[in-house]
Amino acid sequence: MILLDQKYQELKNRLREIYDLQSVMSMLSWDQNTYLPQAGFKSRSNQLALLGKIIHEKETDPALGQLIEDLVPWADKLSYDSDEASLIRLVHREYQKAIRVPPSFISQFHEHIAQTYEAWARAREENDFTKVAPYVEKSLELSRTYANYFPGYEHIADPLINESDYGMKAHQIRQIFGELRDQLVPLVDQITSQSLTDSSPLLQHYPKEQQLAFSQYVIKKLGLSPQRSRLDLTIHPFMIRISGDDIRITTQVKEDDLSFCLFSVIHEAGHALYELGIHPPYDGTPFYDGTSSGVHESQSRLWENVIGRSRGFWEHFYPRLQQYFPSQLNHVSLEQFYLAINHVERSPIRIEADEVTYNLHVIIRFDLELALLEGKLEVKDLPEAWRYRYQSDLGITPSCDLEGVLQDVHWYSGMIGGAFQGYTIGNILSAQFYESALKAHSEIPNQIKQGNFETLHNWLVDHIYRYGSKYTAEEIILKATGSSLTIQPYLYYLRKKFGEIYSLN
């Protein structure tokens, strides 16, 4: 036993080194997306490639593999729920995955990431997808190469989906998304045939500094610790964990639109609350991470939409918001404001989309990813396929690449596939989790009206956050809600909320 204890300790030391190096990677990546001077991109790419190589060497070190092999029989005798058994289960799975990917792929991949990001920025400046298309070709090639390191898949996208949503399969997601789309398309039709809401109160001039100050005020109230997190500016908002006590979120401020900064900050704060809620002793281990992109997104969307766009939330915050922006909002009633932030409209940009149309944006991307990977769609035809699907699903055609295929960073981040499904899975789960929290604590809505988020936050910590990656998404969902993933609570939530706003029957 003493020998095994020593081996377990050695395992944790090795995992800690990998974790610390990943923290450093995150630091470099955060800086690349916030403050890096333009000319510094090339050397940043070298730094990331080198670190990626060093991490991969450590992750695939045969001595680590031997240590895991030695510990598996010991872990099998422990309780499934023990930290020790769970850790070995996780690292065993991750090790088996890592050793299939050769180091040459990793260094190629990391160099490619930085180059593609830079090319994407240039293509955006020129509003021209063809400028970045060769990099996307390369990304697609890398994605196929990657998938083929895991032969025996049902669908070529499965190994890529597995990266962010472990255990989910393309065919299963296709089915769920199909059902959802069948319900959403007529709902969008029903809502947009009317014009009962008006977003114009949000489209006045709102100075940057006050927008940031109010956003900071809100997330502090939600429970985001300023000692353990920070907010910076970027092009495309994101949350990144440097370490368990250093979680960073970013936003962009549009001075002619109050909602962009505010709701993107609440969204990223939701991600951050998840990370900050992980059991502190897990910091430095692979447990210290959200368990899947879907569960992660459920938290950003829960805080952004289910809470942040609810009437109760603004009963508390709206008077304060009016104090920040008296000339813009003193003549706007709470009800007008509530309708404005829940205005449903067919529009081309995913991250600006309302709750009802949002998933149609995601489903389009998911389907296009599968088509690219299946070889049914070529990269050069992507902008055209994009326009076609937007017309057929959302009833609009983007006017240019910036409004279309160039809008999201994901396809310009090194690989294609598995990047988008998490958003809609997250939406579905946000309602499923919230329903369970309400079953346990029916007082939550009234507390929110008082600006008190503690009961909800504690429930989320206890049932989701604290575990980090100790359990899989499937396990977490079952533990927290008593059932597996289901779209019913989400459809119920959307119909109830928007049925009321738009007086649907």
Next chain:
Amino acid sequence: MILLDQKYQELKNRLREIYDLQSVMSMLSWDQNTYLPQAGFKSRSNQLALLGKIIHEKETDPALGQLIEDLVPWADKLSYDSDEASLIRLVHREYQKAIRVPPSFISQFHEHIAQTYEAWARAREENDFTKVAPYVEKSLELSRTYANYFPGYEHIADPLINESDYGMKAHQIRQIFGELRDQLVPLVDQITSQSLTDSSPLLQHYPKEQQLAFSQYVIKKLGLSPQRSRLDLTIHPFMIRISGDDIRITTQVKEDDLSFCLFSVIHEAGHALYELGIHPPYDGTPFYDGTSSGVHESQSRLWENVIGRSRGFWEHFYPRLQQYFPSQLNHVSLEQFYLAINHVERSPIRIEADEVTYNLHVIIRFDLELALLEGKLEVKDLPEAWRYRYQSDLGITPSCDLEGVLQDVHWYSGMIGGAFQGYTIGNILSAQFYESALKAHSEIPNQIKQGNFETLHNWLVDHIYRYGSKYTAEEIILKATGSSLTIQPYLYYLRKKFGEIYSLN
């Protein structure tokens, strides 16, 4: 020959990896001093320690040593001035140094750095040196341990001085500083017995954003590329190179003092111009670095003082400064402003000191460092020794630790010794270099009055910057000025400038 070419290429590949990892360390360190959330210090310390260990492993890899040994005879046959011979000369010296320091020391040292920095921040909050004293004890112990890895030194401080000012010795610096002090003490007496200048125009309310905007305007005019550099806020201003195309400077803004931000930014910009002027192909090699702390400081002080506090400089910039701050400066004449920024006063803070008293601050620190290392002074007695020397040399007594021994970060950065001499060597050299530039181009002062810094900047690039660390400080000084380091030009400069301002005979 082909084999040697291959070996030389392999050497450069290895050096590039070390360089890239040092870039990453610099990135972490920049973040630690600018944006790191408070609770993130502990994990940052782990990250730095781990990277320090990995770098040290690569720097002392026996395979690197063998490569160098194989290349030394080849390099000996090449011209002394060739890049190849110079690179091997430098890495041979550095490798011989690195292998004397055991890995255990390095990891201990890196952990200690972060802890000490944090303790220093706390001690500053409480204005109490005793809170950080145990860390300083440890720093002193580490410094002695380090020095003793290099037996055969003349003075225990020599190996530490060698770190930043290669080739200089404590006894030689002591002699130069002694001569300088003998001249400065009576000069300060002579000046401060009068009261011909007045700094009050600088001590009005100057809003932060405008201060930063004007500082940015000035450094851009001096030639600092916004594509290759950036400016952020910190407690204690510094310049740091991430890579050759990513140089960062920092400042602090005091809204009740115009001069702090402005001159610290010009100072750090001087450091940045040096780094940005290094021959671009040297990026990724050990050449891409200033050659010594003294030469580095000569550039910050040249731009800050010799240029930035000259009358000609403000003939160009003052009307623009008045546009930024009309209510504060429209009633202040150029001559009043010139006198204000050159106001000489005995004061407790080094980085706020004028040009004449500044070196007395440095010489005190240098002497105290030597006394600590020699064991003639104990850490617990440092605040008292500090007060004593300030009274005897500068005629003032600091009112508290914040105004005294806690003011500079250097002794709280891991080691003690070799940290301060560069400032005064830099002042001496700033005048020596400028004199040589004027000999070659007598038109420089007139160009500066027009806001044209190109001739001076080009001369500095050609004679100093472009070489980076290819040559030692001694070699650079000789090449650029035709003589070795001498205090005469500096004394001549001070006497001429302040003799005129204070009407001395």
